[in-house]
Amino acid sequence: MEKKQVKTEGKGKIKWAATCGLLACLGEFLVEFHAANGVPGYNAVRQTISYLGHADSPMHTLVTFWGTCFTLLFLGYAHGFQKVYQGFPKAKWAVMSMVVHGLAQGMGSAYFPVDLSQPVPLGYWDLHQILSGCGDLALVGFPWVMQGYFKDRGAWGLYLTRWVGYLGAILMLLFVVSKYGGEGFLGPYKGLLQRLAQGVYYVYFCFLAMGMLRGKELPFGSR
Incomplete structure (x- = not known):
């Protein structure tokens, strides 16, 4: 009876963590959409997400609050993810990528907003840019680590993970070129380009979270 209770509690924690992951990813899209509509003259095609939370933005308070929430939710997701994939030798690297992204994307970007007062060449290496870059690198590395897990567990999960790895890396590279290559x-x-890259990775995180809710690796097509 005691063993069964422990097992049930473990599943409950994993479902809670998966819910945190879904709330973090879906909430990020909703907050970005709302903030984009709340900043006068903002152009989501031409301007990056960082612009929404700069110090003089009318959405600065919302972006800062959500940044804290995102970090807490994503760290909760990473904790449950570690329990599910603890048998995978490289799971610690995948979890580390999630932790780095959660901290950099959430609290890092929120509490160290982009400084619009600096000339663009001098702003490349401010703290916001460094944290943002670390968060993006963590996203790029995540699916490549997870390929090692899915390569022996059915073709569907491996193909999906490879697709995310290649497409996400290409979009992220194009975003970096567009950001630092001038107009x-x-x-x-x-x-x-930033939103497309983010969307690829966050949809993948949501897929993994939905699988965790069902007690599987993926929501469908897995063993």
């Missing part, structure tokens, strides 16, 4: 060919689309 050239991709410059006017840096906001769109």
Whole structure:
């Protein structure tokens, strides 16, 4: 009876963590959409997400509050994720990627907003940019680590993870080029490219979270 209770409590914690992951990813999209509509003249195609939370933005308070919530939710998700994939030798690297992204994307970006007063060349290496870069690198690395888990567990999960790895990396590279390459060919689309890259990874996180809710690796198509 005691063993059964412990097992049930463990499943409950994993479902709670999966719910945290879904709330973090879906909440990020909703908050970004609301904030974009609340900043006068904001262009989601041309301007990055960071612009929504700068010090003089009317959405600064909301973005800062949500940044804290996002970090807490994503860290909760990472904790449950670790329990599910603890048998995978490289699970610690996947969890580390989630922790780094949760801290950098949430509290890092919220409490160290982009400084619009600096000239662009000098702003490349401010703390916000460094934290944002760390969060993006963590996203890029996550599916490549997870390929090692799915390679022996059915083709569907492996193909999905590879697709996320390649597409996400390409979009992230295009975003970096558009962000730091000036107003050239991709410059006017840096906001769109950032959101597309973010969307690929967050949809993948949601898929894994839905699988955790069902007690599986993925919500469907897995063993």
